[in-house]
Amino acid sequence: MNDRLTQQTAFLSEIEKLKTIYRRNRTIDRARFENSAEHSWHLALMAIVLCEHADQPGLDLFKVVKMLLIHDLAEIHAGDTWLYDTEAVASQQQREDAGAETLFGLLPSEQGDKLNSLRREFDARITPEARFAVAIDALQPLANHVLTGRPDDEDPKPHATEVLARKRHIEESSVVLWELAQRLISQSAADGLYE
């Protein structure tokens, strides 16, 4: 087997693990928590379906989709970080950067560097593609909460004002999707899912 294919299959086997990294929100049957792999799939399709609502014209949509497919891979080493867990959020970037170096290092170097660079572009939230991808990533759990109810009844409920504050960056990418996000937050607050 050629060396590149050996490295690529090692990477593709390693990322099987993303299917076992669980988030705080549930699947629609409430039978289990959502994992980061199926979450990433949902985001990629959301971006494809909702791209007309990005305020910036001419986005490179494939770049957005690639970012969303890989944006959580560093969790394989770093674990999922809950947005409202302040302590974990403080160390998140450092933990994920280290995890990403290890993971993307499995690939042929120029291929791993390209994907890791896309991940860093996503995290930096500067380019229009990264802002739109981050907006989609912020929007999906809000829609999921309305459909599935609160992630875990034992968890402290975030305040609706805190949710609004942490999701406000959606507005930087899409006024229409920010309106949708606010409507979803109001609905979950009315349903008692947020304080």
Place this chain on the structure above:
Amino acid sequence: MNDRLTQQTAFLSEIEKLKTIYRRNRTIDRARFENSAEHSWHLALMAIVLCEHADQPGLDLFKVVKMLLIHDLAEIHAGDTWLYDTEAVASQQQREDAGAETLFGLLPSEQGDKLNSLRREFDARITPEARFAVAIDALQPLANHVLTGRPDDEDPKPHATEVLARKRHIEESSVVLWELAQRLISQSAADGLYE
């Protein structure tokens, strides 16, 4: 909310259900069966990483990725069909076509038509993009079997010769990936996963 966004959010809520459609193979911790949403995520990333091995140059890779992200959505209405269940395979196309009409019909019509047309292109296996996407879809469970062992000890084991016959179409898209597939099949046969 504008009409298009209402239709798009109805579709994006409906596809939550793909996370509850389970396949025959397991996750790497063997704790549960893999679902079609995380499977689709894995395929999209496999296509991105392995595209250099497609024999046809100049593939439209984004088209391949979009096909793989949507290729199983019709299962929301039709259920997952096991490749080795001959009776279910016979009615699969008809069941999935009907399911897809309903599902993509939730979207604004020109957007739903485009996605459903991509799904039909995938199923027809004629264009280079469809052949490569279908090859990736055939390859992933072979790699997963080697990592996770047999899907279910109660299921009848397929014969290695049948697996080889049903996966042989990979060769039409990529000689290199067909060699990889044969190696994976031999390994699983040696591990006692196939007869």
